[in-house]
Amino acid sequence: MAISTDTTDCRIKLENITKQYPGCLANDNISLSLLPGEIHALLGENGAGKSTLVKTIYGVVSPDQGKIIWDGEQVHVKSPSDARDLGIGMVFQHFSLFETLTVSENIELCLSKKQLIAIENLPEKIRNLSKAYGLDVDPDRYIHSLSIGERQRVEILRCLVQSVKLLILDEPTSVLTPQEVANLFVVLNKLSAEGCSILFISHKLHEVTEICQKATILRGGKVISTCSPREESPSSIAKMMVGDLAEQDAGYSKKEGSKVIFQAKELNLPTKQPFGTELKKINFDLKAGEILGIAGVAGNGQDELMAAISGEDGRLVNNMLFLNQQDIGKLDAGERRQLGMANVPEERLGRGAVPEMSLTENTLLTQSKGFISNGLVNWKKVQQHAQKIIDQYKVKCHGEFSDAKSLSGGNLQKFIMGREIGQNPIVLICAHPTWGVDVGAALSIHQSLLKLRDEGAAILLVSEDIDELFLLADRIGAVCDGHLSPLIKTDETDIEQIGLWMAGSFIPESLEATQ
């Protein structure tokens, strides 16, 4: 085995990793190296191949070609347990935790028998580590009782217990409040100072420039560039990620809105799911011609609120929801749509569209006006309408007869947004409008939303992306644990304050005590 001097310095070095999936070359000859203690960002748009690459390192995916050199020696990582034996730890984007087990049981599952024997008292060790790194978490608590931020700490502790030498974090900050992000960075810097290498996947460029020493940018499965983020600006990195200079969203004008068109009054709703969130006294007014943004970390009641407003959750009673002074609490989703409401749910496949049905059929699902004569469907008209949406929103697909499930997430999102906006609703409720959508398409969705607003529609925007909310929303608030914060004009607040609200600072202590 040839060992050159530069590979021996590296903690890990990837050489020419290639992975082919049916119909897509996910990784094309990727080479990458990390020094001990280096914080290295892996950047790229959705589908650029970041996830495939880190899964290769962690042994979840086996590469078609290429080698992995770990501490100067070539290794074959066949499974995650191989990776852990080497000292590689990974924090997944969708946490790999078991909700009905305790923190300490979750961590135990990840350890090999040998490691378990070496650790005499696991709960004690967890307590010590959490103290040493400021990752406050009680080993005896059940996961389902933990907040998202706490769950992430459990994932990180799980890696630390195994004295990790390379920590991979897949979009760690997308689920955190700004304050939690700051805490996470303190931990990461501490680990880095102790010699642990960190591979950090993110979409958020300002975070990358803040914490990472090096960055590798992927596009279409290839390495486009490697740079030092501290010497670059977020916009120059964005340019490398997207390829051409995408039009930057340059702050849009804010509107006041006219009369109140939609109201929620004392909306209380107990949870249906064991791990759901109860809605507690939600009150808000939505005016015609404004965009109201609701921020919040996932799982704080957004899904429940969306389901209650759209009519999917049919347990509402009278005097809770009003559309144009009409009590719509007891109307079902279809009846609410007929009154001019439209809805883009978070879950695209399954809620927003039926996976097995074509785009044409999916068009008909939420809109039948004009397509039906004498009780029969005029398929030609539906088809033309679907085609129009596809053209207008540049949906990449084989045509209007493609199954919804054959589209990539971002393209399906564009289609659903187009379908709902095309109905000229008077109230549009919309979750994560540009989730997984590339920069160019996001811009066109933003403009469509603003146009709809300017035409007098009321838009309720629920998103985890604070930057997007600040860009689009005229007024903004946050949900935390089923409570809705006060609403404030976007111009009169800042990310700091909304971040505090997302963490629940607006909830009176008397209420918190009763929980």
Added chain:
Amino acid sequence: MDAELLSQILFSAIKTGTPLLLIALGEVICEKSGVLNLGQEGMMLMGAVVGFLAAYSSGSVGLGVLGAIIIGMFMSLIFAFLVLHLGANQVATGLALTIFGTGLSAFVGSDVVGQTIQGFQPIIIPVLSDIPFIGRILFTHDLLVYVSFALAALVSYVATKTRIGLIIKAVGENPHAANAIGIKVLKVRYLAIMFGGGMAGLSGAYMSLVYTPMWIENMTSGRGWIALALVVFASWRVGRIMLGAYLFGLASIMHLVLQGMGWSISPNLLAMLPYVATVVVMVIISADHFKEKLLAPRSLGKPFDPRQMA
């Protein structure tokens, strides 16, 4: 009612509840790993007929038990291959397995219907069986009842105290996460299903070698189904499964007891008591939907395909 009669009733309740306990112990492990196997009745019948045939032809009840366990595992292996490897629907496959087992057992056993053999004999444990009242109820049974006590303790210990139990629970809770941390989900589920199959076979052998030492077509009379309800009733906890099995055992012998006491209720009406009890229990449990969801393995009945993890 005097103590003598009461101890006799409780003794019989344990004896009647034992096949339910055995099969439910297998099913609870299977369900904890996230697999719902509705083929219990079919596997149990196959266990009963093969156990009887093996014992009848060899003259050894031990070989009968062994044969029953092996055929139960083999039947469950068919199920496991279909649902784990080929991704077939668990409910449909389980139902098919029951129909298949019912028919095949009737066919295989057609020559020996009504034949009898010398089944397991009671083993009266010295000293312990002399304890007043309790000794008679607990320590004058046959070998398989003592085995069922031991298995209940073992399953309970493994499920709640060991790493294996933790892994099974993790797989049933979130197979994708389990796969991501390197647990071999399909292997765990294969083993859990086969344990369930072996227990169903053993339970069948209890029917044809101990309870009524003979083979009659469809002799398990729905016990496989009652066991499925029992697992839910017990909210996947072994202690409660044991209690539930004996309660159902008690319900099954109520008609004999009441007849013995001279009550004139139609025996047919009373014989349906365990089935009515099953329906009532399911209704009560399902009424509290919230709680059921919290206790059930969260991925129960959902297929898992590691190849889709791209």
